[in-house]
Amino acid sequence: MNTTRTTPALPAPCEVPDFPPLRVRGGRFRPRLRRAPGALLVLTAAALVLTAALPSGPPSPPGRYDPGARPVSAPAARAPAPVRLVSAPVRIADADAVRLLRAGDRVDVIAAPAVNSPLGGGDSAVRVVARAARVAEVPRPGETRSDGGALIVLAVPRATATALAGAGVTSQLAVTVC
Structure with missing residues (x-):
């Protein structure tokens, strides 16, 4: 059986008709879209300028508007002056209590009358000398007195x-941790 395949005939080439080139111009909405970001920026700037130019003081009484008057603001409340801290070395009687402390801890310092004070220790009452004092430095291990x-x-x-001195x-002196 002799089978020969025949290839289908290719279609005849089509001719493309001549036509003038297309020139696409911006649509009806395109020019407006280009201007929108710029217009929004201009409006925002104008709003900021107007807001800064408006007086911020209390409104003037009705019928008595003076455009040249300066706005009156409430007197500024003075912030309390910051307390200046100094470093105060303090000898604590109990070294074991000091070993519990770390820099940054808050302590109350308590004064108790000394048994063998050279000045006689005229004050016999226990009193708090400093409240919530911040510990700046503590001794390294082994830095204690013989007493x-x-x-x-x-x-x-x-x-x-x-007062501590x-x-x-x-x-x-003794300490309690706050």
């Missing part, structure tokens, strides 16, 4: 530092 005391440094206001001479 068991240890020196710490507190950050306190100047008046409290003076005075109490350290006549009393034994």
Whole structure:
């Protein structure tokens, strides 16, 4: 059986008719869309300028508007002056209590009358000398006195530092952690 395949005949080439080239112009909405971001930017800038130009003081009474008058603002409340802290070295009688402290801790310093004070210890009452004082430095391990005391440094206001120095001479000092 002799089968020969015949290829289908290709269609005749089509001719494309001549036509003038297409020139696409912007549609009806295109020019408006190009201007919209610019217009929005101009409107925003104008609103900011007008907002800054308006007086911010209290409104003037009705019928008495003076465009040249400066706005009256309420007197500014003074912020309290920051308290200046000083470093106060304090000898604490119990070195074991000092070992519990870390820099940044808050402590109350308590003065108790010294048993063998050279100045006689005229004050016999236990009192709090400093409240919520921030510990700035603590001794390294092994830096204690032979009598068991240890020196710490507190950050306190100047008046409290003076009170601590005075109490350290006549009393034994202890700390409580806040």
